[in-house]
Amino acid sequence: MVVTLHESASVRAGTTGAHQPEPRPRVVILGAGFGGLSAAISLRRAPVDVTVIDRRNYHLFQPLLYQVATAGLSPAQIAMPIRRILSRQSNATVLMNRVESIDVAARCVVTTGRRIAYDYLIVATGARHTYFGNDAWADHAPGLKTIADATAIRARILSAFERAEVTEDPQLRERLLTFVVVGGGPTGVELAGAIVELARKTIVRDFRHIDASSTRVILIEAGERILPTMPPALSGKARDQLEALGVEVVLGSAVAGCDQRGVQLGDGTEIGSACVLWAAGVMASRAAKWLGAPADRTGRVKVNEHLNPPGHDEIFVIGDTAAVIDATGRPVPGVAPAAKQMGRYATRAILDQIAGRSTAPFRYRDYGNLATIGRKAAVADFGKAWLSGYAAWLVWNFAHLWFLVGFRNRLVVFLDWALAYVRNDRAVRLITGQNE
Ligand SMILES: Cc1cc2nc3c(=O)[nH]c(=O)nc-3n(C[C@H](O)[C@H](O)[C@H](O)COP(=O)(O)OP(=O)(O)OC[C@H]3O[C@@H](n4cnc5c(N)ncnc54)[C@H](O)[C@@H]3O)c2cc1C
The missing domain is CATH 3.50.50.60 (FAD/NAD(P)-binding domain)
Incomplete structure (x- = not known):
């Protein structure tokens, strides 16, 4: 009814x-x-x-x-x-x-x-x-839009390290320690930077059989530069900072296929990966x-x-x-x-x-554009001025804390970030929703 x-x-x-x-x-x-x-x-x-x-x-x-x-x-x-x-x-x-x-x-x-x-x-x-009409890729390359997506991706990333630790097959281990992020916009850049830092700085000391510092993180972008809405110079700075962290940036390559083995690029290159993440289209x-x-x-x-x-x-x-x-x-x-x-x-x-009054047309006020790359690494575009590196990273942190809804959230996020900064840690390393 x-x-x-x-x-x-x-x-x-x-x-x-x-x-x-x-x-x-x-x-x-x-x-x-x-x-x-x-x-x-x-x-x-x-x-x-x-x-x-x-x-x-x-x-x-x-x-x-x-x-x-x-x-x-x-x-x-x-x-x-x-x-x-x-x-x-x-x-x-x-x-x-x-x-x-x-x-x-x-x-x-x-x-x-x-x-x-x-x-x-x-x-x-x-x-x-969106997967541009290739909805079958969704099972192999989840996107990030909801909390359920985020916790599923977290489980996928952390499970890859756990499975790599127990396998005796070197090829499978290599595939498990190769992460692919598709899409070089802000979300793709942030994911790639965070995964490489998680592998090389946070969990590196927790495993006995694998060398997590050998983890490969590959960021694939179909266009000629990452962060295409930023000025070209800042895109270049972002790429330099990502590469300094250890991310491999592949430009001008569209993904042509995606399955349980990994991704296939338009030029026929195959990248074996057990964890492909989608940050390419809305x-x-x-x-x-x-x-x-x-x-x-x-x-x-x-x-x-x-x-x-x-x-x-x-x-x-x-x-x-x-x-x-x-x-x-x-x-x-x-x-x-x-x-x-x-x-x-x-x-x-x-x-x-x-x-009964009239209203002037809508006018967007652009106060700037930020993207973080990793610890002390970010870019910020304010139109006539821009920042890169540590200063941009501080601005990014401040802006996100400021706009986060709720005093309690701001406080706990600030404390978590401060602890993570001091201890190089990522506290929420929980694999949930699988085999429980
Ligand atoms: C991973 C990610 C990172 C991002 N990072 C940034 C960033 O750093 N800076 C930035 O400025 N922007 C960022 N964005 C973009 C920004 O989040 C969006 O531009 C913004 O959320 C758009 O606001 P909105 O109100 O249009 O939609 P949303 O904030 O998406 O809200 C839509 C709401 O509609 C509800 N809804 C949808 N369908 C239905 C339905 N059928 N019935 C009832 N309810 C429904 C949803 O539950 C949701 O609450 C990011 C987006 C994503 C996904």
Whole structure:
């Protein structure tokens, strides 16, 4: 049975009694990631009823997922219950539910077992990874998007060392000690740097039969440079720092195949590996299909400069699920600060519509671009200025602590990082979910 959570505005407005208070506009937000949460929080004092719907009960700080995957942090340090974040916001209701479609004509969101009516809708359901049509590769090369992905990758990495320790087959041992990361964007760079450090600095003294310092980590990028959204000089610096850590960087090579033996490159080269990780492509959520709106080739909804899909001023699509050209004519990147800015913009535009005001087009403010490579190694691009090495690494640490949601998370992550720095350790070396 499908239940409608809110009655329609006309029913609420008048027919049930002469002295009913004027109904407040209902703002429904789909997704409590960076975009959706920033929208919900910006409406905390607004005279509207806010409903936040997410399939998970927590907000996830994705930029630190790679640290969970490489045993540096535990999941609870980078996630926070959505209900707790919004617990003091009396105009906000949180529903853990999966969005299945949107009835645009009836202004209703259809979730599992419920229809939820809206006056204004903010769609912020993010993106997931894609294998460019080769979905069979997913079993052999997991991607990193959720906590479940991160703990599965952690188990895969640590299990490879454990299996290498017990095997007597030198070829299998070599394959187990070869790690391949596909995709030279920030996530691929971070994963490759963290795995090589884990092998060569942290666990090297824990094994008796293998030499973990001989571990190979190979980063494969189809383009001509890693971190392609950064200036070429910084990409070069990042590559130098990765290679200094011991990562082998292979450029201009697309992966043509991926199976239990490892990966095959377009030129026929085969790399044997028992642990291939995928950091190569993203595909937007199904929002374009739900809305019947035009999408770009990665599935993002093509919105106008006010973040509306064509013909729907009451709907805003934001964050990774929107293809946005901002007021300056630049495409807006799929990063957390852009999603947050769009969330705030959408709420401002909704309040302007309610008050009968017009809103200037969305304009993205780019405060910089950071990527970490390893201990004391990072790059930071601030437009006119850039940093590399230790200084960039300090900025990266500070920025991630600052933006992490929740005081407790900030404190425990800071303490863990400080201990890891002093002791060269990665504390969460747990293989969970297998043979338990
Ligand atoms: C591994 C990784 C590392 C990253 N590192 C960085 C970084 O260092 N810096 C940076 O700026 N950006 C980084 N990003 C990108 C950044 O995380 C995204 O740009 C940002 O999360 C986009 O915010 P969003 O609100 O659009 O989507 P998300 O934050 O992904 O939130 C989407 C929400 O929608 C919910 N949802 C999805 N589908 C449904 C459904 N059908 N029903 C109900 N709920 C649904 C999800 O559960 C989720 O909570 C990284 C991303 C990843 C995956």
